[in-house]
Amino acid sequence: MLPMYAWLSGVIPCMDAFCQRFFASTFMPISYYHWPEHFIWSCPSAFQKMEHHSRVLADKIKFYKNPDYFITDSYAYFGMVNIDDSLSKMDYLILGPLFSTPCSDETVHNFLHEGQLSGEAAEEMTQVFLNTPRVSFHQFLSMLSFLHLCINRKEINIAEHFDTRIGAMIQEDISKRYSNLMYDKREYLDFHNTFDLELQLIDCIKTGDAQKIKPLLLSYPAENQITGQLSNNPIRNRRNLFIVTTTLAARAAIAGGLDTEQAYQLSDLYIQECERTLRIEIMDTLSYTMLIDFATRVAKQKLPIQGMSKEVFDCLQFISQRPNEPLRVDDVADFIGKSRSYITRRFKEELGFDISSFIMRCKLEEAKSLLTYTDKPLSEISSYLCFSSQAYFQNVFKKKYGITPLQYRTDSASAKE
Structure with missing residues (x-):
């Protein structure tokens, strides 16, 4: 069987079949023209009765590249693909009219006025609008580039091909859809009601209050919560909401003192897990687990972030991200570009403990994680965390937590059972 482009390219009699199949698949109006003089074929068929309408609009619609688009005063999208990929040739596919928002009476009236349509033709065109799907501006451009690929075997970069007009048009498109959406929301009092809950959850994570x-x-x-609709697909919508919630939780955890890299990596892992999940009830459990996890990790940090200087905060992040490096106080001072005595004094004044203590604390916290969630031997953990010997690692660990690393691993395994 010949590929689609071989079926289409240069075989004009097949264009009517292509238009029919495209329309049957997308319900987007598509027409085949010898532009602008001759209207050859169109789906839906109502367009075939409107040659006068086509000539009127053709005087207003101008195309300058292949493919190209035009937006009328009534915000109708029209796209063009030159079948022979040469603007000197006159055979075109015209996509549209399409709209990004439901057509109000005013929109329909304005479009009919532009095309000088009245009577039966106006009624038929109105019915076409009612049955045509709404598409965003970006969807419209994507479909236009797809048609160009099918017809002319050439792929385009949408942003580069349509240049800087895209940003302005997308903003205009979003603004129109926003106005229509807010009109309906106010009409039915259908408002988001989770802002207060979000603030309280953020505060719980920032303060490490998992309980x-x-x-x-x-x-x-959950049944009383009115959340955002980020997708028409229920599973995709819940995943998107999970991504938003996880992003907020990660930022709250960072504000509460959690190391930025830990927060970002943990956020990524939870989002990846959600992407693998197909059941909404599991996503709900995952969301709860994620919130508890972030709050618990912040509680373990227990750092007084409020009132902390940026210099000290940056030092904390620098140290937290490097438990596997042989850091010294001089390394931290060099990182911040200050003297050893200056940063040591600031640390003590703002946190109540010295830099060396925090370096060791980060190493031991990482050791607890490795002992709990991996099977790595003590010798490997000790070497990874840059202890001078395994014996020294065991002694420091027991002095801090009251049990040996192996006892801690055993207790952690029992707690998980």
Whole structure:
């Protein structure tokens, strides 16, 4: 069987079949012209009765490249693909009219006025509008580039091909859809009601108060929450909401003192897990687990972020991200571009402990994680965290936590069972 482009390119009699199949698949109006004089074929068929309408619009619609688009005063999108990929040739496919928002009476009236349509022709065109899907401006351009690829075997970069007009048109498109959406939302009092819950959850994570999260969520039953609609697909919509929630949680955790890299990596892992999940109830459990996890990790940090200088905060991030390096106080001072005595004094004044203590704390916290969630031997963990010997690592660990690393691993395994 010949590929689509071989079926289309240079075989004009097949264009009517192509238009029919395209329309049957997308319900987007498409026409075949010897532009602008002769109207050859169109789907839906109502367009074939409107040659006068076509000539009127043709005087206003101008195309300058292949493919190209034009937006009328009534915000109708028209796209063009030159079948022979030469603007000197006159055989075109015309996509449209298409709209990004539901057609109001005013929109329909304005379009009919532009095309000088009245009577039966106007009624038929109105019915076409009612049955035509709404498409965003970006969807419209994507479909136009797809048609160009099918017809002319050439792929385009949408942003480069249509240049800087895209940004302005997308903004205009979003503004129109926003106005229509807010009109309907106000009409039916259908408003988001989760802002207060979000603020309280963010505060729980920032303060490391994991115990408060469960009763807080129970006080806002999911069935009473009006959340955003980020996709028409229920699974995709819930995933998108999860991504937003996880992003907010990660930022709140960073504000609460969690190392930025830890927060970002944890956020990425939870989002990846959500992407693999196909059941909404599991996503709900994952969301709860994610919130608890971030709050718990912040609680373990227990750093007084409020009132902390940027210099000290940057030092904390620098140290937290390098538990596997043999850091010294001089390394931290060099990073911040200050003297050893200056940064040591600031650390003590703002945090109440010295830099060396925090370096060791980060190493031991990482050791606990490795002991709990990996099977790596003590010798490898000790070497990874840059302890001078395994014996020294074990002694420091026991002095800090009261048990040996192996006992900690055993206890952690029992707690998970």
